Amino acid sequence: MAPIGKKRPLPSKNATTKARKRQKLAGGDADYRSTPQTSAPATNGSKVRLDDLKWNEVALPDRLDDYEGFFGLEEIDDVEVVRSATDGRVSFKTAERSTAKPTKKRKVSEGQHKDSDAQEPQPATDTPSDGEEWEGFGSDDQDQAQQPNVPVKAAPARADKKQKKKKEYKKDAERANGTSEPRDGDSNPFAGLGDEVQEDDVDTSAWESLGLSQTTLSSLSKLKFSRPTPIQSAAIPEILDGHDVIGKASTGSGKTLAFGIPILEHYLGSNPDRRKASRVSEDIHQPQALILSPTRELAHQITAHLTALCSQGSFDGPSIATVTGGLSIQKQQRLLSKADIIIGTPGRLWEVISQGQGLLKRLQKIKFLVVDEADRLLSEGHFKEVEEILNVLDKDDEDVENEDVDSSAEQQKRQTLVFSATFHKGLQQKLAAKGKFGGELMDKKESMEYLLKKLRFREEKPKFIDVNPVEQMAEGLKEGLVECSGTEKDLYLYALLTYHPNTRTLVFTNSISAVRRLMPFLQNLSLPALALHSQMPQKARLRSVEQFTARPGSILVATDVAARGLDIPGVQLVIHYHLPRAADMYVHRSGRTARAENSGSSILICAPEEVAGVRRLVAKVHARRGGSDSKYFIRSLDIDRRIVSKLKPRATLAKKIADTENAKKQKKSEDNWMREAAEDLGVDYDSEEFEGDAPGRRGRGAGRRKAEREAGAMSKGEVQAMKAELRSLLAQRVNAGVSPRYLTSGAVDVDALLRGERNGEFLGEVGGLGLEDGPGKA
Ligand SMILES: Nc1ncnc2c1ncn2[C@@H]1O[C@H](COP(=O)(O)OP(=O)(O)OP(=O)(O)O)[C@@H](O)[C@H]1O
Numbered sequence: 001m002a003p004i005g006k007k008r009p010l011p012s013k014n015a016t017t018k019a020r021k022r023q024k025l026a027g028g029d030a031d032y033r034s035t036p037q038t039s040a041p042a043t044n045g046s047k048v049r050l051d052d053l054k055w056n057e058v059a060l061p062d063r064l065d066d067y068e069g070f071f072g073l074e075e076i077d078d079v080e081v082v083r084s085a086t087d088g089r090v091s092f093k094t095a096e097r098s099t100a101k102p103t104k105k106r107k108v109s110e111g112q113h114k115d116s117d118a119q120e121p122q123p124a125t126d127t128p129s130d131g132e133e134w135e136g137f138g139s140d141d142q143d144q145a146q147q148p149n150v151p152v153k154a155a156p157a158r159a160d161k162k163q164k165k166k167k168e169y170k171k172d173a174e175r176a177n178g179t180s181e182p183r184d185g186d187s188n189p190f191a192g193l194g195d196e197v198q199e200d201d202v203d204t205s206a207w208e209s210l211g212l213s214q215t216t217l218s219s220l221s222k223l224k225f226s227r228p229t230p231i232q233s234a235a236i237p238e239i240l241d242g243h244d245v246i247g248k249a250s251t252g253s254g255k256t257l258a259f260g261i262p263i264l265e266h267y268l269g270s271n272p273d274r275r276k277a278s279r280v281s282e283d284i285h286q287p288q289a290l291i292l293s294p295t296r297e298l299a300h301q302i303t304a305h306l307t308a309l310c311s312q313g314s315f316d317g318p319s320i321a322t323v324t325g326g327l328s329i330q331k332q333q334r335l336l337s338k339a340d341i342i343i344g345t346p347g348r349l350w351e352v353i354s355q356g357q358g359l360l361k362r363l364q365k366i367k368f369l370v371v372d373e374a375d376r377l378l379s380e381g382h383f384k385e386v387e388e389i390l391n392v393l394d395k396d397d398e399d400v401e402n403e404d405v406d407s408s409a410e411q412q413k414r415q416t417l418v419f420s421a422t423f424h425k426g427l428q429q430k431l432a433a434k435g436k437f438g439g440e441l442m443d444k445k446e447s448m449e450y451l452l453k454k455l456r457f458r459e460e461k462p463k464f465i466d467v468n469p470v471e472q473m474a475e476g477l478k479e480g481l482v483e484c485s486g487t488e489k490d491l492y493l494y495a496l497l498t499y500h501p502n503t504r505t506l507v508f509t510n511s512i513s514a515v516r517r518l519m520p521f522l523q524n525l526s527l528p529a530l531a532l533h534s535q536m537p538q539k540a541r542l543r544s545v546e547q548f549t550a551r552p553g554s555i556l557v558a559t560d561v562a563a564r565g566l567d568i569p570g571v572q573l574v575i576h577y578h579l580p581r582a583a584d585m586y587v588h589r590s591g592r593t594a595r596a597e598n599s600g601s602s603i604l605i606c607a608p609e610e611v612a613g614v615r616r617l618v619a620k621v622h623a624r625r626g627g628s629d630s631k632y633f634i635r636s637l638d639i640d641r642r643i644v645s646k647l648k649p650r651a652t653l654a655k656k657i658a659d660t661e662n663a664k665k666q667k668k669s670e671d672n673w674m675r676e677a678a679e680d681l682g683v684d685y686d687s688e689e690f691e692g693d694a695p696g697r698r699g700r701g702a703g704r705r706k707a708e709r710e711a712g713a714m715s716k717g718e719v720q721a722m723k724a725e726l727r728s729l730l731a732q733r734v735n736a737g738v739s740p741r742y743l744t745s746g747a748v749d750v751d752a753l754l755r756g757e758r759n760g761e762f763l764g765e766v767g768g769l770g771l772e773d774g775p776g777k778a
Contacts (some may be wrong), residue, residue, distance in 0.1 A: 012150035051770035150510035219312035229254035230467040244462035251591020289368035291343040294326040298565035326538020346385035390454040422584040486607040510578035520658035563588040567595040576604040650729040
């Protein structure tokens with residue numbers, strides 16, 4: 001039998017019904033009435049009052065919503081439920097000796113609370129008639145009650161442990177909030193000095209000058225964030241003072257909490273009784289903040305960061321709705337109806353707003369509008385949707401359906417927070433002009449100035465905070481480039497990955513087709529590669545990020561959809577397989593490593609003809625930091641070509657297998673498409689006739705087509721033979737020819753490499769990148 005469960009008491013709805021029940025009970029036929037009503041220990045097998053049983057709160061995963069109404073569910077061990085044969089009423093017998101203890105809450109079984117759940121706490125010493133309205137299970141509860149004498153299953157020990165831990169958290173937070181009962185010795189002003197800091201907590205005195213609440217400090221302490229980052233120190237007080245803020249700080253420097261903490265503070269301030277607020281209200285919420293993100297993954301990540309911050313304390317945190325494409329719109333709409341904070345990508349957000357359902361009106365009353373990765377959101381690509389969202393946020397009264405909002409007054413209240421690690425030149429200049437945008441700019445619809453104007457800062461001069469005007473790359477980042485011919489990029493990628501076994505690596509390409517091509521290539525070489533690009537189904541995208549986060553040595557091959565904002569701990573290496581198209585993108589891609597004061601490496605793979613351009617691009621990024629006279633020169637990594645040549649046969653074979661399989665897949669889907677088209681037209685389709693080298697069909701791409709055809713024409717047996725050959729190559733040791741260090745199974749034999757010898761010999765001279773210290777140390 002399942003443990004008996006009951007819900008956290010809800011407020012009484014009907015006092016009259018309650019009184020009626022009492023009367024009925026006074027008539028005296030409920031079994032509990034025969035239970036001795038004392039706090040003395042119940043003896044083995046004795047009947048006990050429901051309230052006197054040892055209820056344990058069921059541990060549920062930490063989350064912010066109410067877990068489908070199951071928060072407060074309690075269960076109990078070692079109790080027998082006995083149903084009377086005469087009147088069907090049930091009573092409870094403790095299977096073992098237990099001490100009845102008074103409880104503060106009413107103990108109500110699910111489905112039974114409608115009248116009784118608002119009763120005042122009843123001590124165990126109450127007389128039977130005092131406030132007892134438990135009537136036993138009614139006939140609706142046949143499943144549970146029809147089986148007398150079935151022992152209740154023991155609650156898992158893990159739940160007890162978690163429960164204990166939760167209580168500790170709660171106590172800490174209550175102390176932090178000043179809401180707990182005074183502890184022994186609290187009357188002594190020095191009593192706290194001797195207290196040991198909880199194992200889970202860190203000293204947060206460095207945050208104190210920012211004027212945060214004890215609740216937030218307690219959460220930060222539990223997150224082990226002992227001090228604010230520079231952008232947090234600079235931005236939080238300004239935001240708390242009600243200013244619009246434009247914040248610029250390098251990648252991985254904590255910008256999310258720079259706006260997240262003030263939003264939490266606002267939430268705490270406007271909901272002094274958080275428990276009540278979230279329990280009682282079934283009403284549609286008024287969201288307080290709207291956070292715009294350029295990518296779905298970043299939106300989910302911001303949600304995760306804010307959830308982590310809000311789930312540390314004892315308060316009921318804000319309800320957060322993440323509104324991104326690719327996931328159920330209905331579910332998101334449901335979440336939106338009770339959201340305090342909305343985080344979304346412009347496309348889906350616009351779709352939801354356009355469907356009506358009152359979201360628009362509520363969005364017009366938000367207190368914070370956050371534009372994260374602003375230079376991306378305010379540039380082409382997202383321009384249209386952001387513009388539309390900003391338009392409706394500030395729509396004039398007469399334009400809004402059923403509008404009853406004084407929009408200009410509401411706009412005055414909204415704070416606008418704009419954050420990014422990079423601002424393109426135009427945007428930065430405009431932002432530096434601090435909100436002074438002329439009316440004539442309204443004509444230039446496609447201009448950034450127009451959008452900035454649309455942001456409608458509440459102040460003429462938003463606070464512009466640039467914490468790293470001379471340093472936009474993360475401090476712990478090492479940069480280098482590897483030069484190779486254009487046709488050898490795959491081989492050099494393999495060489496770099498081979499040199500960094502068990503290293504969480506992000507490989508950036510400029511196209512989805514490159515991701516699709518590289519995936520089977522790397523997987524054939526037994527490398528743990530995962531894909532991420534915008535044409536993958538959203539669930540697969542999130543799964544890739546999840547697996548990449550969970551598996552320390554994995555490799556994520558991605559387009560620039562992963563370049564911005566993604567905060568995956570322990571990314572040690574970023575490889576630019578294709579060169580970034582712009583300097584800003586180089587900053588963001590490279591910023592996926594060396595985050596939050598960690599170190600990491602960023603390596604560009606370039607063809608000889610690309611080197612000059614790359615040097616210029618990287619110098620441009622660094623020029624901003626060093627002034628005009630200190631030109632940054634990115635180093636070439638001198639890879640040991642002997643090792644690379646030893647890797648070549650396996651790379652070539654892996655590529656051939658991947659190409660063959662791709663070509664076969666492609667041919668199949670093309671064949672299907674052509675056949676269907678032919679059927680529609682009512683003509684015969686002969687693939688060979690169609691593919692023949694008809695005169696005049698030669699030209700651009702003919703060579704590639706021929707190679708694809710050949711690859712696609714390979715028999716299954718031939719592919720199997722290639723796979724067997726690759727397997728045997730991967731199993732062989734690759735002798736460097738200079739010392740006994742070997743590469744096996746697509747990964748470096750780390751033990752051999754680390755046996756007192758410098759790994760630098762593999763890559764040649766790689767000083768400056770830290771690679772000579774061995775894999776994972778970069
Ligand atoms: N005060 C702090 N102390 C220690 N770690 C922190 C602090 N604030 C944030 N972090 C952590 O630093 C990491 C990077 O933060 P975040 O993702 O906000 O960076 P970002 O500046 O937004 O980067 P990007 O520009 O790439 O989006 C996160 O893992 C976050 O949990």
